[in-house]
Amino acid sequence: MTSKNILRLYIEHKRTMMINAAYDYGFNAEITIQHSQELDELLNKYSRIIIEKQENDLPSYQF
Numbered sequence: 001m002t003s004k005n006i007l008r009l010y011i012e013h014k015r016t017m018m019i020n021a022a023y024d025y026g027f028n029a030e031i032t033i034q035h036s037q038e039l040d041e042l043l044n045k046y047s048r049i050i051i052e053k054q055e056n057d058l059p060s061y062q063f
Contacts, residue, residue: 007046014039 018035025031 004046004049007042007049011039011042011046014042 014035018032018039021029021032021035
């Protein structure tokens, strides 16, 4: 399993935790906000991986 796939699993797990916290404690509860911030960090990491892969897949031209 690639690191990208593992990260996707973490993202889905964290999203579930955030949703459950929102239902149990409310959207403005500290635990919900904490899960939301952690989810943001995971999504940012995932985006960086995707962008790096796209940049590496671009053909390099020398002038």
